Amino acid sequence: MLNQVAVFESPKALAGEEDWGTPDELDHAFAATCPDVQAGIPLMWRDRWWRMFDRDPIMTWVDGNIALLGDAAHPPLQYMAQGAVMAIEDGWVLAKHVAARRADDGSIDWRGALAAYEAVRPEHCRRVLTTARAWGELWHLDGVARLRRNTLLRARDTHDYSFTDWIYGPTALTPEEEPPMFTPIPLDSVDVSGLTDSARSAASGNATPTTA
Numbered sequence: 001m002l003n004q005v006a007v008f009e010s011p012k013a014l015a016g017e018e019d020w021g022t023p024d025e026l027d028h029a030f031a032a033t034c035p036d037v038q039a040g041i042p043l044m045w046r047d048r049w050w051r052m053f054d055r056d057p058i059m060t061w062v063d064g065n066i067a068l069l070g071d072a073a074h075p076p077l078q079y080m081a082q083g084a085v086m087a088i089e090d091g092w093v094l095a096k097h098v099a100a101r102r103a104d105d106g107s108i109d110w111r112g113a114l115a116a117y118e119a120v121r122p123e124h125c126r127r128v129l130t131t132a133r134a135w136g137e138l139w140h141l142d143g144v145a146r147l148r149r150n151t152l153l154r155a156r157d158t159h160d161y162s163f164t165d166w167i168y169g170p171t172a173l174t175p176e177e178e179p180p181m182f183t184p185i186p187l188d189s190v191d192v193s194g195l196t197d198s199a200r201s202a203a204s205g206n207a208t209p210t211t212a
């Protein structure tokens with residue numbers, strides 16, 4: 001199954017208009033994209049669209065014997081495609097800590113299990129939420145900033161996963177197992193002065209399709 005979602009910044013939404021995200025805006029947003037993307041746009045259903053929201057990260061997920069998990073704890077923007085992944089990981093980490101604290105008589109040290117869960121998951125999900133926001137800004141850049149981004153990403157080795165190792169590596173059960181984050185490369189460190197005028201004008205569009 002292929003679930004394709006087109007993501008763009010709606011000028012009408014930004015202008016505060018009610019009639020935002022309409023098919024004409026969709027077509028306009030992707031009008032300057034490459035042929036493969038153009039071919040895919042008419043194949044999508046056009047009967048529903050959403051605004052995208054996330055929440056600021058919260059670091060308290062446990063109150064007594066109640067624990068938050070999934071979107072209830074950390075609804076993200078979609079740019080890292082990690083919403084369901086985080087929810088599944090939350091469940092797995094919690095189950096591991098519960099299993100580790102089950103006594104021979106079947107009783108469970110819930111307080112310890114929930115504390116161990118809360119020690120590791122909020123920080124991981126905070127990183128995902130804040131990175132998804134930053135990557136979303138990166139995808140929708142325009143003008144020279146967009147040229148810099150494209151130049152930077154094109155220069156990366158296809159097999160260089162140093163930006164994503166922290167997210168696609170093994171799920172941490174403890175804070176010590178949480179891998180270090182990547183180091184962002186400042187966009188203004190990228191020299192685009194040698195690019196042609198046509199490359200500059202091609203950078204004036206602003207749309208990125210995503211599949212989910």
Ligand SMILES: Cc1cc2nc3c(=O)[nH]c(=O)nc-3n(C[C@H](O)[C@H](O)[C@H](O)COP(=O)(O)OP(=O)(O)OC[C@H]3O[C@@H](n4cnc5c(N)ncnc54)[C@H](O)[C@@H]3O)c2cc1C
Pocket residue numbers: 005069070071072078081082083084085086087211212
């Ligand atoms: C278009 C789209 C694409 C996505 N793509 C990806 C992707 O590629 N990768 C990824 O990891 N994530 C993706 N996500 C995000 C992912 O779907 C969510 O992060 C994930 O479903 C959250 O799981 P959850 O169990 O926390 O919440 P939900 O899946 O929202 O489950 C909550 C459940 O609670 C039920 N409920 C609500 N209120 C009540 C109530 N009062 N009583 C009883 N039940 C109730 C709801 O009906 C629902 O079934 C995508 C989301 C969307 C919308």
